[in-house]
Amino acid sequence: MQSGAMPCKCSCNEQEVEKSKDLVKQDLVNSVVNSEFEQTYGKKIEELKDKVKEMLVVAANDPVENISLINLLCRLGVSYHFQAEIEVQLNHIFESQHNLCGDNDYDLYTISILFRVLRQHGYKMSCGNVNRFKDSDGKLNENLVNYSKGILSLYEATYLRLHGEAILEEALAFSKAHLIKYLADENSCPHLAKQIINALELPLQKSIPRLEALKFISFYEQEESKSDTLLLFAKLDFNRLQLLHQQELSHLSRWDISALDDLPEYMKIIYRSLLNLFDEISNDVTEKERSYRVSYTKDTVKEMFTAYFVESQWSNQNYVPPFDEFYRNAFKSIGSFGYTASSFLGMGEEMVDIDAFEWLLATPKLLSAAFKLTRHKNNLTSHKFGEKRDHVACTVECYMKDYGLWMEEITEKFNLIFENAWKDINQECLKPTPVSMEILLRIVNLARAVEVTYKDGDGFTHPPHLKDAISTLFIDQMPI
Structure with missing residues (x-):
């Protein structure tokens, strides 16, 4: 709603009453649906979970079989059930x-x-083993192209590369070129072609895990060697989690809009709502001796809103700051600390303690890399739209002013920044890590969400192209 809009015909109190009624109805519906689902499938899910756990025990006798099964569990989106077992086995x-x-x-x-699997779980596997696939001229053997499944596997692995791993840079270019050629071959396997298209659009390491799980379930269903136990478990678990997410989303929409008459000072509403939320959370965590989390998070959110205020002043003054000045403020306004600290609030004590917040406020390289990716991708895709309205200067404009670069040069520069950011992200997730992997994944998954959001344009400002992904994740149940 914008300033100057027509006033509501009903009072805010009446609106709140209607909204409360709707939420109650939705909660009742969700409760009924969840109850029916649990009655029908709950026991079956637990039975299948026990069978999968037995599969993990049996597979432990063979490292390749073991890691292949772990890979399947991760890609099907059910590995979270067996985190302890997987960590023990991979470490062994x-x-x-x-x-x-x-x-x-x-x-x-x-x-x-x-x-790929060991690196994704934080183990620094050597990339030197790829050298065995080179020919006498020191280049990757062209005979490998006859093994498209292996080429696809290599392609996905290259996105776990670190700085200085030249063999993986070569392997990325090699595998990508041959996957594109495979798609052009009219004799290519349609099933494999779909997986290749999906990987070329966005590799596994850069995509949202739940979204990839949804896609992979459909791919796995077409495999001749599939496990019916794994497939059914993945489908049922996806639907159960989806119902839980629906219920959570209905609760998250309990926001207070009673201050609509205060517009256009809408920032006050957002700010007040956030502070009220933190007060509610504080009441809950105080009993668990975790109130320090709310204090840290509230401070980071206040800092984020202060950065918003600085940007609004720049906009009003038509001021284009030097890039360094802009980026220092933008690092806070993009939510580097505020959003990340907020994601820590409900985590278990075994994963988050006061040291985790101190680590965050020290601006670790992982945080810098993820939010550098966020800020630059946002600005690169949205600056043309921003130029059509009153807006604060963005990284693109600051780059143009400071370095005299053309748009093509800036795009090339930013793409290199994105590549290096992901290498930093990969490096910072290798053991030993200063905080738990669960904390690191909060930041990594935000970087992944950014990749998905801006893959086909500015999905933050104009999100229609994300509609299908949202529907499949949160609305459409998977057929059993």
Whole structure:
């Protein structure tokens, strides 16, 4: 709602009453749906979970089989049920098999899976094993192109690369080129082609895990060697989680809009609502001796709103600041500390303590990389729209002013920044980590959400192209 809009015909109190009624109805519906689902499938899900746990025990005898199963559980979106078991098994494999790949004659697919899964879980696997697939001229062997499944596996693995890993840079260019050629071949397998198209649009490491799980379930269903137990478990678990998310979303829409008559000072409403939310959370966590979390988070949110105020002053004054000045403020206004600290609030004590907040406020490289990605992708895709209205200067304009670059040069510069940011993200998630992996993933997943949001344009300002993803994640149940 904007200033100058027509006043509401009903009073704010009446609106609140109607809104409360709607929320109550929705809660009742969700409760009934959840109850029916649990009665029908709850027991089956637990039975299947026990069977999958047995599969993990059996697979532990063979490192390749073990990691292949863990990869399936991750891609199907159900690995969170077995985090403790997976961590123990991967740690055992990494510690006991010092040269896991070098001591065995594994093919390209297997080498790539082992590398990717272990790196995704924080283990610094060597990329040197890719060198075995080079020919006498020191280039990746062209005969590999006949193994498209292996090429796809290699392509996904390259997105876990770090700074200085030249072989993975070469492998990325090699695998991407041959996957594109495969798609142009009229004799290509349609099933594999769909997976390749999905990976080329956005690789696994850069995509939202729940969204990838949804896609992979449909891919896995077409596999001849699929496990019916895993497939059914993944489908039922997806639907149960979706119902839980629906219920959470209905609660999150309990916001206070009684101050509508105060517009256009809408920022006050947002600010007041956030502070009220923190007060509610504080009442809950005080009993659990975690009230320090609210204090830290509230301070970071206040800092974010202060940064908003600075940007509004720049906009009113038509001021284009030097890039460094802009970025220092933009790092706060984009929510680097505020959003991240907020995501820590409800986490268990075993994952988050006061040291985690101190780590966050020290501006770790992981945070800098993720939010550098966020700010630059946002500005690169939205600056043309911003130029059509009153707006604060963005990184694109500041770059133009400071360095005299054209748009094509800025785009090239930013793409290099994005690549380096992901290398920093990958590096900072390798063990030993200063905080728990669960905390790190909060930041990594935000970077992934940014990749999805801005993949096909400015999905933050104009989100229609995200409609299908939102519907499939939160509305459309998966057929059993």
